[in-house]
Amino acid sequence: MKAISLVFLNGTFVAEQSMLSALPSDVAFDFTKGVSLHFPKTVMMDIPIHLLFLTNKNVVFQKKIIVAENVQVSIIEEHVMLQAVACAVEMTAEIVLEKLAHCYYYKKHNKTQGGHYLNSLQVIQKNQSHFAMWTSDMGTTDLKQQVDVVLQESHATCQLHGLYALNDDQESHQQDIKIEHVAPHGTSAMFFKGILDQQSRANFKGKVHVHKTATQTKALQANHTLLLSHKAEVRTQPELEIHAEDIQCAHGATVSEVDDAALFYLRSRGMNKDNALRMLISAFTAEVMHKIPHHDIKRYFMKELGLYEEY
Numbered sequence: 001m002k003a004i005s006l007v008f009l010n011g012t013f014v015a016e017q018s019m020l021s022a023l024p025s026d027v028a029f030d031f032t033k034g035v036s037l038h039f040p041k042t043v044m045m046d047i048p049i050h051l052l053f054l055t056n057k058n059v060v061f062q063k064k065i066i067v068a069e070n071v072q073v074s075i076i077e078e079h080v081m082l083q084a085v086a087c088a089v090e091m092t093a094e095i096v097l098e099k100l101a102h103c104y105y106y107k108k109h110n111k112t113q114g115g116h117y118l119n120s121l122q123v124i125q126k127n128q129s130h131f132a133m134w135t136s137d138m139g140t141t142d143l144k145q146q147v148d149v150v151l152q153e154s155h156a157t158c159q160l161h162g163l164y165a166l167n168d169d170q171e172s173h174q175q176d177i178k179i180e181h182v183a184p185h186g187t188s189a190m191f192f193k194g195i196l197d198q199q200s201r202a203n204f205k206g207k208v209h210v211h212k213t214a215t216q217t218k219a220l221q222a223n224h225t226l227l228l229s230h231k232a233e234v235r236t237q238p239e240l241e242i243h244a245e246d247i248q249c250a251h252g253a254t255v256s257e258v259d260d261a262a263l264f265y266l267r268s269r270g271m272n273k274d275n276a277l278r279m280l281i282s283a284f285t286a287e288v289m290h291k292i293p294h295h296d297i298k299r300y301f302m303k304e305l306g307l308y309e310e311y
Contacts, residue, residue, distance in 0.1 A: 001300045003050035003076060008035075011059045034062035041068045048074035048297065055089050055115070056082040063093035065103070072102040074294060081112035088116045095121070097129035099153075104132050106297055111139040120146040127153040134292055136301060137164040137173050144174045151179070151186040151214075162192040163288045166200035167228075174203040181214035190221035193288050195281060196232035207239040210247055217247040225255045226284050
């Protein structure tokens with residue numbers, strides 16, 4: 001995957017492992033106290049920025065990203081725990097999108113043992129801006145993510161996608177998402193899927209708040225979970241709070257097991273159980289993965305997930 005790689009070890013920027021010189025000269029940055037990136041009107045970003053966070057001890061970290069008017073950026077945030085160690089990582093982030101700005105944000109947590117992550121993200125959107133985010137959790141011991149998006153001005157659009165795959169007794173995933181529609185003609189979508197095995201646990205809470213001033217709002221949210229074990233647990237809570245008229249909003253959630261009939265059909269065609277199950281899981285996740293617009297990033301995510309690319 002072609003990207004501008006910026007590496008951080010326990011919150012400290014590692015210049016010798018990074019591609020700082022590949023950043024356009026117009027981009028303002030500061031890595032002395034976390035990550036601060038400002039993309040001005042004059043910048044042209046043709047390839048994504050890859051923020052790689054390597055951790056093996058307790059870390060508190062801050063990120064701030066400002067995308068100026070009519071600028072489009074793609075950012076990949078990846079977290080890797082260097083060893084199986086009990087440590088806590090707390091990260092706060094703020095993203096501000098000016099008029100007509102576009103930001104595609106990809107967030108990936110690799111499988112860890114002993115790591116405890118507490119992440120919070122606030123997004124402020126101005127007129128006609130677009131924010132799209134994909135998050136994936138390959139199985140962390142404890143991951144809590146809070147996302148707050150405010151569509152502050154009219155005709156802003158927001159799309160949040162997530163996929164979490166947990167297969168260990170100690171793994172826990174929690175999502176707490178809130179989208180605030182403040183201005184008219186806003187559009188938002190919240191779409192998350194989970195795959196739970198063994199005694200893993202997941203908790204999803206999503207809320208869309210449509211203010212009285214946010215007429216002509218369109219908002220959708222959905223959370224679907226596939227249970228591979230009778231011992232896995234999931235709690236899902238989609239919510240709508242609507243104070244405006246002339247809007248289109250919907251929400252829903254499902255929890256299901258693997259379709260035995262579909263599994264039997266694939267096995268009757270000569271496929272072993274493991275490959276048949278993998279194909280069904282790939283089909284289940286395809287709706288999330290195929291919404292990724294960047295082809296190389298989509299392939300990167302699917303390879304790490306161990307999924308069939310044809311889905």
